[in-house]
Amino acid sequence: MSSSLALPPLTEDLKQVLIDADTISRRVTEIAGSINRKYKDEKEPLVLVGVLKGSFIFLSDLVRKLDIPHVVEFIAISSYGNNGSQQGEVRMIMDTRESLMGKRVLIVEDILDSGNTLSYLIELFKSRGVKSIETAVFLDKPERHKAHVDIQYMGFTIPDVWVVGYGLDYKEKYRTLPYIAEMYPVK
Numbered sequence: 227m228s229s230s231l232a233l234p235p236l237t238e239d240l241k242q243v244l245i246d247a248d249t250i251s252r253r254v255t256e257i258a259g260s261i262n263r264k265y266k267d268e269k270e271p272l273v274l275v276g277v278l279k280g281s282f283i284f285l286s287d288l289v290r291k292l293d294i295p296h297v298v299e300f301i302a303i304s305s306y307g308n309n310g311s312q313q314g315e316v317r318m319i320m321d322t323r324e325s326l327m328g329k330r331v332l333i334v335e336d337i338l339d340s341g342n343t344l345s346y347l348i349e350l351f352k353s354r355g356v357k358s359i360e361t362a363v364f365l366d367k368p369e370r371h372k373a374h375v376d377i378q379y380m381g382f383t384i385p386d387v388w389v390v391g392y393g394l395d396y397k398e399k400y401r402t403l404p405y406i407a408e409m410y411p412v413k
Contacts, residue, residue, distance in 0.1 A: 258291035271295035280336030283393040341373035
């Protein structure tokens with residue numbers, strides 16, 4: 227998955243590109259194809275709930291490749307502190323605008339780290355009476371899992387390193403890189 231692409235200027239704290247833009251594009255197309263096949267006969271739109279901020283690029287690319295009826299909602303959850311360390315406590319910052327009761331929901335998340343955020347969201351949406359719930363996760367760090375979460379659509383499995391790009395950030399930097407890059411260890 228590595229790429230020989232040169233890093234753009236001002237990214238001296240990035241160690242290497244782990245997943246290049248072309249590889250990402252191909253995988254997002256494959257995921258969209260799987261979703262299209264699964265929901266092709268459904269009359270009700272699928273509700274894709276993007277977990278802000280990290281999923282916005284993945285979600286944007288994904289929905290533009292869907293040819294099934296769908297709508298997009300957003301939710302903002304925090305489980306990280308200001309210094310970037312994982313706190314474990316999940317806090318809702320922003321809820322969906324529309325009710326999800328009786329809807330088919332696909333949670334779109336940037337990364338499965340501990341699993342706490344997705345586990346929290348799945349239980350929350352079940353308690354709100356969704357018709358069905360599935361998950362699409364762009365990156366998975368299996369070594370970090372604390373909570374078990376079933377993932378129906380997975381982008382890539384990566385090692386336990388800090389990554390940025392394609393929606394993921396470090397202190398709000400590098401979020402819009404078109405690839406996934408590994409950062410040098412944070413001091």
